[in-house]
Amino acid sequence: MMLMAQNIVERYLVLKNKYRNYDTKYALKRMQAFRLATQELSRKGYEVALEILGSINFGIVEPTSDVDCILFIECDLHKDHPNCPPHCANLTFVKQEISKFVLKRLQPETFNIDYLDSINLKYVEERIRVEQVLGDEALYCLLFYRNIGRPVNRPLFIHYCDELEENPDFLQEIIPWASEALIGYLHTNQHILSFNKYNERILSKGLHLPEGLQQELNEYLNANQSNQNDQPHN
């Protein structure tokens, strides 16, 4: 993804990495709880990984912040499908187990865990094996989620991302797609709210931002706002 010099995706990644230094103890505790949940599921024979999206990427997690995440699952029942259907027994089970485990570990904190999407890694594995990756939206999504989120159990799927990123034809395809998807994502009300909350928090707690970062954030948000009218998915 770093090939995309100066485009919106790259600017987002740079900003995300800078903010990551401001992790709260809640953010770290949550990441650990999700990590332990995937390890527990692995012991039970279910291989899963997650990308945590939203406020956790900008260090603005409070005990009541909801968690938005993407679930990566290895499901043999639906290996011909990029996504398991909602009634999939494996999918239902792992979602329940993760939520149960994480909420138990972090109690008395209470918050919602929303699974925004899921991808079947068995499908991904097969697409890559037979070298049919071009034009496949599930594979676009995999790489996109990997770049905008924060991974849990990364070793389970990172080799797929690496293989896709090494394919110049695939990269060529995904660059415009990802830019558009990112603009759509950033313009969700929730995301804008997160940034506003972040700024308030910095002001109220007197966190010291490196010189220029605040300005960079403002410019970035303003640039996105002015692009908003061009956004087809809003």
Ligand SMILES: [Zn+2]
């Ligand atoms: Zn399934």
